[in-house]
Amino acid sequence: MRNNAFLHFLTLLLFKQKSKHIGAVLISVIIIFLLSAVLFLSSSLQYSLLSALQKQGDFVVTRIQAGKPANTPVAWVDQILGINGVTHVAPRIYGRYFFAPRENAFLVVGIDFFDEQNNQALQRLLKDVDLKRFFSKDSMLVGEGVRKFLEAHYFKNDFTFKTPKGTFKKVNIYQTLPKQANLIDNDMIIMPIELAREIFGLGEGEVTDITFNVPNDAEWDNIITKLHLLFYDVRVIEKREVKKAYENLYNYKGGLFLILYLVTIVTFMLILYQRYSMVYSTERKEIGILRAVGWSIKDILKLKFYENLVIVIISFIIGVVLAYLYVFVLNAPLLSHIFLGGSNLANHVTFVPVVKFGILGSIFLFYAVPFLAAVLIPAWKVAVTPPKEAML
Amino acid sequence: MFLNTNGYKGWIMVVLKNINKIYNEGTPQAFEALKSINLSVSHGETVVLSGVSGSGKSTLLSLIAALDKPSNGKIMVNGELISKLPDLHASTYRAKTIGVIFQHFNLLESLSVEENVIVPLINSGFDMQTIKVLADKSMELSAISHKASQEVKALSGGEKQRCAIARALIHEPELILCDEPTANLDRANSLKFIEILQSLHNMGKTVIVATHDPLFEGLSFVRKVVHMEDGTIVEAKDSE
Amino acid sequence: MNEILLNNEVIVYLLSETVLYLLLFVAFLVTVGLVKKWNFDAFTTEQFTLENRSYLVMTIIFFGIVLKIILLPYFVYTIDALSDLVPGAMCGAGVIKANAYGNPLLALKIVILFLSGLWLSINSIDLKAKRYPYLKLKSWFFLFIFVLLSAEFLLDILYFTHIETTNPVSCCSVIFGQTGGANSLPFGLDIPKLLMLFYLLFALIVLSLFSNLSLVSVASSILFVVVGYYAVVYFFGTYIYELPTHKCPFCMLQDHYHYVGYAVWGLLLLGTFFAIDYAVMNVFFHTVSQTLKRIAIVLLSMFVFLCSGYVAVYYFKNGVWL
Numbered sequence: 026m027r028n029n030a031f032l033h034f035l036t037l038l039l040f041k042q043k044s045k046h047i048g049a050v051l052i053s054v055i056i057i058f059l060l061s062a063v064l065f066l067s068s069s070l071q072y073s074l075l076s077a078l079q080k081q082g083d084f085v086v087t088r089i090q091a092g093k094p095a096n097t098p099v100a101w102v103d104q105i106l107g108i109n110g111v112t113h114v115a116p117r118i119y120g121r122y123f124f125a126p127r128e129n130a131f132l133v134v135g136i137d138f139f140d141e142q143n144n145q146a147l148q149r150l151l152k153d154v155d156l157k158r159f160f161s162k163d164s165m166l167v168g169e170g171v172r173k174f175l176e177a178h179y180f181k182n183d184f185t186f187k188t189p190k191g192t193f194k195k196v197n198i199y200q201t202l203p204k205q206a207n208l209i210d211n212d213m214i215i216m217p218i219e220l221a222r223e224i225f226g227l228g229e230g231e232v233t234d235i236t237f238n239v240p241n242d243a244e245w246d247n248i249i250t251k252l253h254l255l256f257y258d259v260r261v262i263e264k265r266e267v268k269k270a271y272e273n274l275y276n277y278k279g280g281l282f283l284i285l286y287l288v289t290i291v292t293f294m295l296i297l298y299q300r301y302s303m304v305y306s307t308e309r310k311e312i313g314i315l316r317a318v319g320w321s322i323k324d325i326l327k328l329k330f331y332e333n334l335v336i337v338i339i340s341f342i343i344g345v346v347l348a349y350l351y352v353f354v355l356n357a358p359l360l361s362h363i364f365l366g367g368s369n370l371a372n373h374v375t376f377v378p379v380v381k382f383g384i385l386g387s388i389f390l391f392y393a394v395p396f397l398a399a400v401l402i403p404a405w406k407v408a409v410t411p412p413k414e415a416m417l
Numbered sequence: 418m419f420l421n422t423n424g425y426k427g428w429i430m431v432v433l434k435n436i437n438k439i440y441n442e443g444t445p446q447a448f449e450a451l452k453s454i455n456l457s458v459s460h461g462e463t464v465v466l467s468g469v470s471g472s473g474k475s476t477l478l479s480l481i482a483a484l485d486k487p488s489n490g491k492i493m494v495n496g497e498l499i500s501k502l503p504d505l506h507a508s509t510y511r512a513k514t515i516g517v518i519f520q521h522f523n524l525l526e527s528l529s530v531e532e533n534v535i536v537p538l539i540n541s542g543f544d545m546q547t548i549k550v551l552a553d554k555s556m557e558l559s560a561i562s563h564k565a566s567q568e569v570k571a572l573s574g575g576e577k578q579r580c581a582i583a584r585a586l587i588h589e590p591e592l593i594l595c596d597e598p599t600a601n602l603d604r605a606n607s608l609k610f611i612e613i614l615q616s617l618h619n620m621g622k623t624v625i626v627a628t629h630d631p632l633f634e635g636l637s638f639v640r641k642v643v644h645m646e647d648g649t650i651v652e653a654k655d656s657e
Numbered sequence: 658m659n660e661i662l663l664n665n666e667v668i669v670y671l672l673s674e675t676v677l678y679l680l681l682f683v684a685f686l687v688t689v690g691l692v693k694k695w696n697f698d699a700f701t702t703e704q705f706t707l708e709n710r711s712y713l714v715m716t717i718i719f720f721g722i723v724l725k726i727i728l729l730p731y732f733v734y735t736i737d738a739l740s741d742l743v744p745g746a747m748c749g750a751g752v753i754k755a756n757a758y759g760n761p762l763l764a765l766k767i768v769i770l771f772l773s774g775l776w777l778s779i780n781s782i783d784l785k786a787k788r789y790p791y792l793k794l795k796s797w798f799f800l801f802i803f804v805l806l807s808a809e810f811l812l813d814i815l816y817f818t819h820i821e822t823t824n825p826v827s828c829c830s831v832i833f834g835q836t837g838g839a840n841s842l843p844f845g846l847d848i849p850k851l852l853m854l855f856y857l858l859f860a861l862i863v864l865s866l867f868s869n870l871s872l873v874s875v876a877s878s879i880l881f882v883v884v885g886y887y888a889v890v891y892f893f894g895t896y897i898y899e900l901p902t903h904k905c906p907f908c909m910l911q912d913h914y915h916y917v918g919y920a921v922w923g924l925l926l927l928g929t930f931f932a933i934d935y936a937v938m939n940v941f942f943h944t945v946s947q948t949l950k951r952i953a954i955v956l957l958s959m960f961v962f963l964c965s966g967y968v969a970v971y972y973f974k975n976g977v978w979l
Binding site (some may be wrong): 501503 | 698
Binding site (some may be wrong): 028031033034310316317318 | 484513527536538540
């Protein structure tokens with residue numbers, strides 16, 4: 026490589042004339058940095074959500090009455106178990122508990138601690154719980170956000186729920202949910218199903234929904250048909266539908282940014298066009314000299330093309346590395362609020378580094394194509410400088 | 418073909434036939450810089466084009482160097498018709514056959530002497546090692562080796578010119594064109610330039626010098642002095 | 658707003674295509690001027706300007722083709738990424754079938770790449786000659802390509818604005834599968850005949866390249882693209898997926914199969930392109946490039962070895978054929 030005369034000369038020129046290019050590199054780095062930060066963030070969130078979702082049950086069924094969700098009878102569990110291919114059927118109480126004084130809501134999930142869980146994350150979690158101690162008094166597991174919130178309101182070791190009957194129920198905080206699942210579990214409270222039933226005021230033998238798995242995904246459509254045959258008033262939520270909804274959501278957020286970016290990119294192109302028209306007009310003499318000593322138009326175009334390619338690649342690498350550090354090391358201060366805004370408890374998410382080749386390719390194209398296109402015409406203009414220029 | 422080149426190759430280096438050059442043709446500012454020029458230069462000759470500035474010497478030189486194209490007429494150099502060449506061929510011609518020494522030296526100021534000298538060979542396909550060897554040889558010939566790694570900005574006029582000479586010679590061209598080479602030099606440096614010219618002549622190169630410097634009058638190795646006025650050749654006399 | 662148009666990859670893809678189309682449009686305008694006024698023997702300033710402008714056209718086309726080469730796999734990648742959004746689609750096969758524009762678009766892209774590759778070859782011999790002998794030819798050729806480019810751009814827009822995210826599409830097992838026992842191979846071929854044709858054509862291309870039977874090379878190369886496509890989808894693909902019923906040209910582009918599809922299709926297209934390019938240059942312009950020939954043979958051999966390799970490896974691992 027070092028032996029190639031053209032590359033030697035190219036690096037020489039770039040190095041000696043770096044002041045010419047610094048402006049373009051700076052703008053490029055900023056643009057790439059913002060762009061990649063947003064895309065890294067959205068793909069990391071998407072990844073965390075999907076991997077959390079992956080661990081949940083394949084189906085959730087609830088009873089529906091007059092188009093409105095109603096309490097589901099536990100008796101359905103046995104009927105669902107009767108369908109071939111269904112495993113891990115678990116009744117669940119699931120709902121938001123509104124904490125009126127601060128206008129905040131917790132997500133309360135009541136499960137049967139003695140059942141085998143179809144949610145793999147819960148399964149793993151419950152393994153570490155000392156059930157004897159847990160059941161010695163009313164206890165619950167809380168998410169990081171809930172714990173912080175309660176602590177701030179002087180509920181250190183327990184919290185008192187208000188039941189629909191008007192009585193109070195004091196529940197002990199047993200432990201905090203592990204941190205890595207924060208995106209979903211932040212405002213979650215997990216407690217035994219009986220306790221949840223009391224807090225939400227559900228009748229005996231009633232739950233909000235039932236979850237189960239169907240390991241063979243080719244059977245999914247059949248299972249749905251069978252469920253509808255079994256119950257006339259059932260609503261079935263598939264995991265794959267939820268997955269698609271999540272994917273769409275983050276696609277949207279990333280996509281909206283890109284649309285905004287289109288405006289920036291067009292401005293960027295105009296600036297580049299202007300800037301390089303100017304830079305190159307100062308180079309006319311130099312190019313004339315090169316042409317006079319035997320460089321062809323093609324050689325000059327090649328030189329300019331490589332010059333710009335080097336600038337593009339250098340700014341790309343710097344921008345992407347900076348964005349990586351910002352998102353995955355510094356946890357994206359400021360930007361993360363835009364993406365996580367709307368959750369009612371303060372959330373502190375650690376982003377899982379996910380950098381897919383496709384994202385890098387997209388960022389590169391999104392920036393490199395307009396860049397190179399914008400300098401192409403100015404570069405041609407200077408490349409056809411008549412060599413006579415050198416005689417003047 | 419107006420000339421059987423095969424028979425003359427090696428003998429006649431440059432032939433110009435009925436060359437006209439009109440600037441801004443077809444506009445009110447049209448200006449006829451060259452009028453029906455006919456000239457031939459043999460291989461190994463040193464020719465001086467003399468005349469006041471504006472007489473068309475530089476224009477003629479730029480046409481021979483294929484830096485510009487004539488409005489009509491034919492130019493043949495080393496057996497090749499160069500008056501109407503596509504860019505790729507014109508530049509190959511410039512890169513292989515000729516070396517030009519410009520009045521204002523035309524160096525890339527931000528680069529060092531050596532880096533300037535290698536410029537014509539960057540696209541030659543040679544590797545850097547070969548190019549360095551050629552550059553050393555050329556800089557030695559032009560007596561500038563001692564400043565090889567110095568930036569051109571810091572050089573004196575004479576040194577700049579020797580750098581330009583080294584650049585013009587690196588690819589060992591057959592034909593060397595000099596445009597007012599001593600216009601920006603003091604007397605001592607001008608004499609030194611003439612010395613280098615003499616050694617080029619002794620190496621068997623064909624040299625054409627456009628100048629109005631009286632120093633070039635009566636030089637022993639100059640074979641022909643062509644005097645130009647108002648875009649025409651008024652007198653072409655052989656020194657012998 | 659259609660949610661497809663908010664997909665990151667689609668935005669990037671359409672932006673790139675638009676920018677490129679604008680540049681190519683400039684090249685088109687310049688070329689029209691060239692065709693009208695070109696006269697190499699003129700010594701006028703206008704002619705010199707035209708000669709300089711021809712370099713602008715060249716630069717734009719060169720930039721365009723390099724980018725189109727990158728954008729073709731990116732397009733396929735985009736299609737593949739969309740399969741998450743389009744209901745029913747498991748891979749690109751369903752998405753490309755989501756409306757009537759998809760398949761023509763993909764075919765047109767490949768044709769354009771082949772033609773512009775040829776253009777570059779003609780351009781390079783034109784530059785090497787002393788009088789730009791092919792300038793008119795290459796200009797008209799580009800004008801023709803530009804018509805195709807415009808159609809491509811139009812199809813690009815029509816295709817992406819007409820993908821429904823509510824109507825489910827078929828997945829590849831339906832499109833390429835033999836449900837109902839129908840033989841979906843063309844010309845009444847069956848698998849053994851198809852494979853025979855595949856290897857014979859490969860041999861024919863190599864032999865005709867070596868013996869400079871250029872017209873034979875062109876014909877066999879074009880046939881090889883078609884036969885190669887069917888052979889991969891209906892035979893070699895099943896070994897890549899290790900599933901006799903899985904017949905799909907798109908699934909192999911997914912990470913589950915280590916993106917091997919990009920290599921398979923890339924080698925097939927590039928290999929046949931260089932073979933055709935070499936042969937066309939040989940017949941019509943009498944220029945022989947040993948490098949082109951070597952590249953063509955190496956790429957095609959790699960393609961055949963890669964495909965056959967999957968079959969061989971499967972057999973060695975499992976001791977049976979699918």
